[in-house]
Amino acid sequence: MADFETPQIREYPVIPLIHQGATGHAKPYKADGKFQEPLGYPGELIENWQQVAIDKMGELLGKYRGLQVFLDSCVKCGACTDKCHYFLGTTDPNNMPVGRQDLLRSVYRRYYTLGGKLFPKLVGARELTRETLDEWYSYFHQCSQCRRCSVYCPYGIDTAEISMAAREVLDSVGVGQKYCNEIIGKVNKIGNNLGLPEPALADTLQGLEEEVKEDTGVDVRYPLDEKGAEVLLITPSADFFAEPHVDGLIGYGKVFHQAGVSWTLSSYASEAANFGMFIGSYENTRKLALRIREAALDLGVKRLVFGECGHAWRVAYSFLNTMAGPFDFLDPRYPVPQHICELTYDLLQRGALTLDKSANDHMRLTYHDSCNVARASRMGDKPGGQFTIPREIIKASCNHFYDMPPDTIGEATFCCGGGGGLLTDDLMEIRVKGALPRMEALKEVVEEHGVTHMAAICAICKSQFAKVMPYYGFAMDQIVSVHQLVSNAIVLGAKQ
Ligand code: SF4
Numbered sequence: 365m366a367d368f369e370t371p372q373i374r375e376y377p378v379i380p381l382i383h384q385g386a387t388g389h390a391k392p393y394k395a396d397g398k399f400q401e402p403l404g405y406p407g408e409l410i411e412n413w414q415q416v417a418i419d420k421m422g423e424l425l426g427k428y429r430g431l432q433v434f435l436d437s438c439v440k441c442g443a444c445t446d447k448c449h450y451f452l453g454t455t456d457p458n459n460m461p462v463g464r465q466d467l468l469r470s471v472y473r474r475y476y477t478l479g480g481k482l483f484p485k486l487v488g489a490r491e492l493t494r495e496t497l498d499e500w501y502s503y504f505h506q507c508s509q510c511r512r513c514s515v516y517c518p519y520g521i522d523t524a525e526i527s528m529a530a531r532e533v534l535d536s537v538g539v540g541q542k543y544c545n546e547i548i549g550k551v552n553k554i555g556n557n558l559g560l561p562e563p564a565l566a567d568t569l570q571g572l573e574e575e576v577k578e579d580t581g582v583d584v585r586y587p588l589d590e591k592g593a594e595v596l597l598i599t600p601s602a603d604f605f606a607e608p609h610v611d612g613l614i615g616y617g618k619v620f621h622q623a624g625v626s627w628t629l630s631s632y633a634s635e636a637a638n639f640g641m642f643i644g645s646y647e648n649t650r651k652l653a654l655r656i657r658e659a660a661l662d663l664g665v666k667r668l669v670f671g672e673c674g675h676a677w678r679v680a681y682s683f684l685n686t687m688a689g690p691f692d693f694l695d696p697r698y699p700v701p702q703h704i705c706e707l708t709y710d711l712l713q714r715g716a717l718t719l720d721k722s723a724n725d726h727m728r729l730t731y732h733d734s735c736n737v738a739r740a741s742r743m744g745d746k747p748g749g750q751f752t753i754p755r756e757i758i759k760a761s762c763n764h765f766y767d768m769p770p771d772t773i774g775e776a777t778f779c780c781g782g783g784g785g786l787l788t789d790d791l792m793e794i795r796v797k798g799a800l801p802r803m804e805a806l807k808e809v810v811e812e813h814g815v816t817h818m819a820a821i822c823a824i825c826k827s828q829f830a831k832v833m834p835y836y837g838f839a840m841d842q843i844v845s846v847h848q849l850v851s852n853a854i855v856l857g858a859k860q
């Protein structure tokens with residue numbers, strides 16, 4: 365199945381012994397000119413790359429104040445060392461958050477601090493060499509920008525920001541990652557990560573309408589480009605065809621139907637994901653975010669709702685208003701943007717949906733908090749809503765729910781291992797090894813409570829788990845969408 369060994373699930377938790385360079389060989393495919401240039405980057409490593417990289421670093425230090433603070437303030441206390449799922453799974457010390465930071469910090473010190481210029485060896489400063497650049501390419505693509513380390517760092521140092529900056533420097537000298545940059549290009553050109561044109565989307569949605577009619581006897585609509593709808597739903601394109609994502613999309617449609625809310629998808633903004641954030645590029649993130657604004661204006665909608673996607677919600681919640689706002693043309697009575705879980709939860713609170721929990725009795729469920737939702741966003745109007753709201757929806761949809769151990773959920777959740785632009789086959793070893801802590805936690809509730817399925821609200825988590833769970837002896841269909849549970853349980857036609 366693979367040319368690497370899948371880690372053994374052990375007594376949880378176990379902090380491994382280190383193995384220097386254990387995954388130094390792991391590198392994603394590089395983007396060539398056809399993917400680099402449309403994003404404004406050189407097509408290959410430029411001649412004067414060293415100077416350009418150092419200058420770019422200086423530009424980013426001036427632009428993002430947090431970056432310099434993070435690079436200056438680490439006291440090497442070690443609190444983060446065993447907190448990264450990639451370190452726990454690979455045992456490579458460069459995957460300890462502080463180790464990863466030091467790859468950039470050492471170069472920062474050499475060129476941007478007095479001590480580093482005068483006494484480089486004394487302050488751990490080093491030259492930017494070709495070897496260093498290669499190391500950056502490898503290890504900054506072994507970070508899913510999940511921010512778990514920052515929760516445990518007494519200074520709140522956010523390695524995700526450092527990884528984003530490193531990737532931006534790499535792109536600026538012509539060393540970009542194929543997976544992310546190709547996808548950004550597709551969204552710019554066609555509207556979604558998968559390059560699905562409007563006729564393919566229309567076909568898929570028509571197919572869903574027929575499927576739901578056959579299953580339920582009810583005419584639930586899955587509309588595309590319908591002007592004047594109340595809600596524009598922005599959802600990850602994986603929802604259109606991948607399993608279990610599409611079952612979630614079926615659920616959103618049933619919720620809108622039952623609530624009597626008119627809605628539409630957009631073929632122009634047919635993607636919630638925004639990989640511009642993964643490569644640390646403000647310009648590319650903004651360009652993708654603006655498509656959503658344009659679609660909302662064009663369709664004349666009143667509300668903006670996001671489907672189940674972790675990093676898309678991070679971008680939407682944290683940046684959409686500043687990058688693509690103001691959204692003063694939308695209905696001010698609703699949050700801008702709103703998460704589909706907030707919408708469903710609100711309807712449940714108001715008694716507007718009837719759910720038959722027994723429809724999910726064939727499953728015993730747990731819930732994986734997606735890192736971007738957990739640590740880079742919120743939901744609802746109470747602190748911690750991003751943890752309680754999805755759980756309340758699950759509990760309203762099923763009779764058997766069990767949380768995984770407390771130090772693996774909520775704010776402390778482990779990343780699935782495929783986030784941050786790592787969901788590509790060329791990084792399968794890193795993905796499988798990075799999933800180890802989540803698989804260990806899952807095993808625990810499987811053994812203790814007979815859990816059979818894990819629910820999630822992130823397209824990347826769902827794709828990642830469907831792929832890596834079999835490496836650990838689970839089945840790929842043990843991962844489900846939260847709105848798939850709602851879809852199974854919702855009683856159509858029983859309006860309150
Ligand atoms: S942000 Fe996440 S993936 Fe990156 S170093 Fe921290 S814990 Fe690891």
Ligand code: SF4
Nearest residue numbers: 438439441442444517
């Ligand atoms: S926890 Fe923070 S201060 Fe301590 S070593 Fe890690 S990054 Fe540095």
